[in-house]
Amino acid sequence: MRELLDGRKVLVCCGSGGVGKTTTSAALGVLAAREGRNAIVITIDPAKRLATALGLETLGGDPTDITAIVNRALGAQGLPPASGKLAAIMPDSEKTFENFIRSMAGTNEGLAKRLFKTSIYKIFAQEFSGTNEYLAMEKLFDLYNSGRYDLVILDTPPSANTLTFLDAPKRLAEFFDDRIIRWFVEPGSRLLAAGVRKALEILERITGRGFIAEMLDFVSGLFELRAQFIENLRQVARLLRQDDVAFLMVTSPERLRKEDTQAFVRKLREDAYPFWGFVVNRVLSRAIGATKWAAEWDSELASQGFDAKQIETLRMNFRELQPQLQHEADASEYLKNFSGTRVALVAERSSDVHSVSALVGIADELA
Amino acid sequence: MILLWKGPEFKPYSCASMDLTADWLKQNLVLVVGKGGVGKSTLAQAAAHALAARGKRTLLCRVLQMSEAEQVLRERARNLWEVTLNPTECFREYVAMKLRVKTLATFILGNRVMQYLGKAAPGVREMVLLGKFWHERTRYDHVVVDMPSTGYALTMLHTPFNFASLFPGGPIYHDAMAMIGTLSDPVQTAIVAVALAEEMPVQESLELAAKLRALMPKNVAWLVMNRLISSPEAVGLDFAANGSRPLHPALAALSHRLLRVRAQKEVLDGLAGLWRGHPPVLIPEIQRTAEAERVREIEALVRA
Numbered sequence: 001m002r003e004l005l006d007g008r009k010v011l012v013c014c015g016s017g018g019v020g021k022t023t024t025s026a027a028l029g030v031l032a033a034r035e036g037r038n039a040i041v042i043t044i045d046p047a048k049r050l051a052t053a054l055g056l057e058t059l060g061g062d063p064t065d066i067t068a069i070v071n072r073a074l075g076a077q078g079l080p081p082a083s084g085k086l087a088a089i090m091p092d093s094e095k096t097f098e099n100f101i102r103s104m105a106g107t108n109e110g111l112a113k114r115l116f117k118t119s120i121y122k123i124f125a126q127e128f129s130g131t132n133e134y135l136a137m138e139k140l141f142d143l144y145n146s147g148r149y150d151l152v153i154l155d156t157p158p159s160a161n162t163l164t165f166l167d168a169p170k171r172l173a174e175f176f177d178d179r180i181i182r183w184f185v186e187p188g189s190r191l192l193a194a195g196v197r198k199a200l201e202i203l204e205r206i207t208g209r210g211f212i213a214e215m216l217d218f219v220s221g222l223f224e225l226r227a228q229f230i231e232n233l234r235q236v237a238r239l240l241r242q243d244d245v246a247f248l249m250v251t252s253p254e255r256l257r258k259e260d261t262q263a264f265v266r267k268l269r270e271d272a273y274p275f276w277g278f279v280v281n282r283v284l285s286r287a288i289g290a291t292k293w294a295a296e297w298d299s300e301l302a303s304q305g306f307d308a309k310q311i312e313t314l315r316m317n318f319r320e321l322q323p324q325l326q327h328e329a330d331a332s333e334y335l336k337n338f339s340g341t342r343v344a345l346v347a348e349r350s351s352d353v354h355s356v357s358a359l360v361g362i363a364d365e366l367a
Numbered sequence: 368m369i370l371l372w373k374g375p376e377f378k379p380y381s382c383a384s385m386d387l388t389a390d391w392l393k394q395n396l397v398l399v400v401g402k403g404g405v406g407k408s409t410l411a412q413a414a415a416h417a418l419a420a421r422g423k424r425t426l427l428c429r430v431l432q433m434s435e436a437e438q439v440l441r442e443r444a445r446n447l448w449e450v451t452l453n454p455t456e457c458f459r460e461y462v463a464m465k466l467r468v469k470t471l472a473t474f475i476l477g478n479r480v481m482q483y484l485g486k487a488a489p490g491v492r493e494m495v496l497l498g499k500f501w502h503e504r505t506r507y508d509h510v511v512v513d514m515p516s517t518g519y520a521l522t523m524l525h526t527p528f529n530f531a532s533l534f535p536g537g538p539i540y541h542d543a544m545a546m547i548g549t550l551s552d553p554v555q556t557a558i559v560a561v562a563l564a565e566e567m568p569v570q571e572s573l574e575l576a577a578k579l580r581a582l583m584p585k586n587v588a589w590l591v592m593n594r595l596i597s598s599p600e601a602v603g604l605d606f607a608a609n610g611s612r613p614l615h616p617a618l619a620a621l622s623h624r625l626l627r628v629r630a631q632k633e634v635l636d637g638l639a640g641l642w643r644g645h646p647p648v649l650i651p652e653i654q655r656t657a658e659a660e661r662v663r664e665i666e667a668l669v670r671a
Contacts, residue, residue, distance in 0.1 A: 017403030017516070018567070047567045159403065159516070161645055199475040206465045208537010287623050290616035304615065309433055314526050314617040350626030351633075352566045 001344055001365045004114035004276055006030055010144060010239070011153045015250035016162050016260065020281035023044045023353045024250045024346070025155035026054065026088070027362035030070055032151050033086040034363065039151040040087040042139050044132060045158050056090045063087045063143075073356035087149070091139055099201055100131045101191050103138060104225040104232075115221040118214055127334030129228075133279045134156040135170030136237045144239060162249060166271070169233050246276040253283060253328040256335075265338055278335050279366070286347035286365075292326050293318050392418060392649065394557040396504050396549065397511045401561035402437045402568045402574060406593045409658065410561050410650075411513035413665035420666070423508035426648035428452065428500045430523075432515040440447040443638040448507075455482065457495040465538065478580040494539070501546050504555075517575050524550065524582060526661055551583040560644075561587040565630040576644055590647040592635070597651055 004011070011028060015133065025041050032039040040063055046056070055069050065089050071081040092099065098116070135307040136157055143152045147333060155167040179243040200212045239245070247268055267274045285291045301311045335343045346365050353359065376414070389396070392414055399414070403406040409431070415427035429451040438453035462481075463472040475481050505509045514520040527543035527550075534540055551556050560575050562568040576588045614622060638647070653664045 018405065018563075018565075048570060051568055081487070160581065161403075199478040199481050202466065202471055202475050203462070205538065206462065208534040211539075212539070213533055215535075277635045284623070288616050288619040289613070290620075293617070297615070300615060302616060308528055311617075314621055317621045317624060350623050351630030354566065364659070 001028070002035060004028075004248075004342075005151070006033055007244060009151055009244040010140065010242075011151070011245070012240070012245065013154065013246045013250050014156050014162050014165050014247060014264065016255060017158050019252045020346075020353070021250045021309065022050065022157075023359070023362060024248075024279050024281065024366075025153050026050070027359050029086045029088070030082075030207050030356075030359050031366055032153070032365040033067060033070055033082040033084040034074075034084040034367075037088075037151045038085045038149050039153060040089060040143055041153045041155060041157040042089050042091065042136060042143065044091060044136060046090065046155075047329075047354060048102055049352070051090065053355050054088055056088055060175055063089045063148075069356055070360070073360050075359060079360070079361060089139070089143075091135060093177050094267075099135055101225070103135070104228050106228065108224075111221060111224055112237075118218045118221070130174070130233045131163050133159075134172055134233075136165075137169070137240075137310060138232060141232070141236050141239055157180065161361065162260050163267060166267050166273075168212065169237065172229070205289075215255050223259065228293055241272050241274070243274060244275050247273050248276050248279055250279045250281065251335075252281045253331040254326075256280075256331050260366065261335075263324050265341075273342060277338075277344070279344045279346065280332060280335065281346045282348040283345045284321065284348045285328055285334075287349070291329055292322075296305075323332065375591060391557050391559050391591075391645070392509070394555055395507075395509060396500070396556040397509060398514050398520075398556065398558045399512060399561060400514045400517055400558060402571045403516050405563050405568050405586050406661075407561045408513050410553045410591060410593065410665060411511050412662045413668075414510040415449075415509075416444065416662065416666040419444055420502040422446060423540075424506075424663055426450065426500075426503055426507045426510045427513065428499070428503065428510055429513045429629075430496055430515055432519045452496055452499055454492045454496055454592045458491065459500040463662060481584055490526050490529060493523045494530060494543075497523050497526060497546060498542060498635075501549060503547070517571050521578055523576065524579070528582065538630065551586050553586045555588045557589055558586060558589055559589045561593055562593055563594055564634040566634065569634055573638075573641055575640070580643070590642060590644055591650060592638075592647050593650050594652045595649055596624065596631060598625070 005028075011025075013025045014019050022043050022045075026046075029039050029041040043051075043056075046054075053069075054066050056064060056066075064087060065085065067082060067085045075080055083094070086161050101112050105115075108306060133156065136154060140152055140154050143149060159165070204212050242248055249264060251261070265275065298311055301314065302308075306314070332343060332345065337340075344366060346362055349358065353362065380603055397411075397414065399411040407573060411429075412427060415425050419425045423445050423446060427447065427449040429449075431451065435455070436451045436453055438456040440448055440450045443449045459472075459476050463469070464474060466472045466475075500510055500512050515523070527546040530539055531543040532548060558579060560572040563570040574588055576590070579586070579588050613619075650665065650668065653661050
């Protein structure tokens with residue numbers, strides 16, 4: 001995958017939960033540093049042990065240089081230190097909506113404070129779909145423009161669906177729907193006078209007094225942020241379409257869903273995002289080096305000193321893994337059908353990846 | 368065979384005779400929660416099938432974070448119905464139910480601002496989705512809810528608490544309080560977290576359980592550990608010692624599996640000290656490529 005790094009300044013790793021997206025992003029960072037690049041990985045929600053191994057204890061922190069940690073792991077494996085550098089940053093995912101408002105309000109702290117005071121905000125603040133994705137994009141944009149790094153790798157926020165990341169801006173833009181919010185915000189408008197007020201009053205019969213007033217307060221505050229939001233989104237969208245950007249879909253044979261994959265690839269192409277291809281993690285056949293029990297194995301094992309009973313046990317064990325191996329073969333065949341894309345396979349590990357030396361191993365496989 | 372975990376020790380081959388009554392399926396409302404990819408939907412589906420097969424009128428209710436799928440009730444099998452909730456439709460139903468006067472409901476629902484509110488207003492969406500399956504529970508023996516991913520599921524469960532504290536006295540307050548009553552009651556509601564024996568899903572389940580405890584201290588969560596691999600029969604050889612040359616694939620396959628079983632045991636042992644809910648339910652790995660086959664196998668396990 002060295003070819004992937006050539007001339008690229010942004011890598012976006014997409015994928016559904018549990019496919020090893022964070023691991024892949026971090027391993028690509030290690031690979032890039034070894035190739036002499038000055039890279040940074042943005043990761044939203046890494047496994048605690050991996051974050052610890054990378055020295056990323058503080059949430060919401062600034063970029064942390066982890067080159068020394070990577071070099072130590074390389075040294076332990078008898079490899080030379082990286083000629084480039086690697087940093088990582090872990091934005092705080094707990095307070096996303098607050099961060100969202102803050103980042104949008106910029107210097108207008110009064111506005112942010114006003115929003116935080118509305119009681120509606122408390123409902124809103126917990127989880128609002130799209131904010132994590134939006135903040136990740138914004139962080140990517142900032143780091144790209146900072147000029148401090150020549151490669152930014154984004155580990156997209158965890159989600160059930162691969163498309164979530166690409167859909168997020170649209171969902172947020174919907175929330176900021178211009179025409180609708182105008183009706184709320186400009187009480188002089190005829191539309192509000194005609195119907196909205198009456199409708200709101202009726203709705204208040206259900207919600208109880210106070211809800212609508214709170215709602216209007218909140219929405220009008222958000223409206224003031226709207227212009228900034230739309231502008232940011234436009235800039236990010238432009239960046240993500242540059243030809244020094246590559247989108248990757250990280251997946252695993254177990255969790256590969258054909259509809260999800262098709263929809264994702266279609267969406268990327270429709271929206272003209274540059275798609276590189278697939279990274280398939282947890283491939284068992286790569287870990288064991290075979291996909292089927294070969295006829296000559298019996299004699300090979302016998303010559304290694306195994307008796308008939310032991311060979312039978314080994315055969316039974318292999319047979320139990322056969323459905324998984326078959327499924328893997330089908331999955332990678334399926335992925336090869338997407339023209340103009342590449343497929344990189346990574347061996348299944350026998351345990352969770354939570355050390356930098358394991359990352360070095362994966363980086364080697366990806367190279 | 369569902370393996371009920373009695374203690375920290377994990378012995379996949381010695382659990383066959385354990386208590387198989389699925390206490391986590393006795394409640395009227397069964398909420399299945401978990402990280403994406405842990406088999407939550409498969410488990411919810413299998414549980415619903417198993418309940419229906421016992422002659423219970425069952426609704427399998429899918430709640431997605433952002434689906435605009437059409438909300439159609441389908442009869443899947445004898446005693447089993449299935450529906451995917453659509454927030455806009457749930458909002459419409461809720462408003463119509465509350466206002467009773469049809470023309471009023473039609474009037475406000477036809478208003479674009481109201482449509483916007485139903486879709487995007489904070490809390491409203493979660494409240495109507497939660498309200499929908501809460502309401503449906505009275506029509507069935509069991510409503511099995513395939514909840515959205517953990518974070519959003521928690522937001523949803525928080526919503527009635529928020530509404531109750533923000534808008535005391537209004538009509539929605541009464542519904543919110545009633546929902547809280549149902550959800551907090553271990554006799555009426557089971558909250559089932561699904562996880563794999565891997566660091567991230569286990570961590571997420573522990574955090575989920577802690578947050579649920581803070582929200583509803585009386586209703587202790589259930590935990591299903593899904594897709595556990597069983598240890599192969601040992602061949603009496605130590606492969607780890609033989610690291611100099613590449614292993615024969617047949618040995619690599621066995622060694623890989625032994626290492627995975629060991630890593631799994633480590634996770635389960637770690638969990639034993641931290642999990643404070645009901646004893647975890649252990650479900651073995653089912654090597655099937657088709658989703659429907661997996662559902663059938665787990666269903667058979669649940670029924671056993």
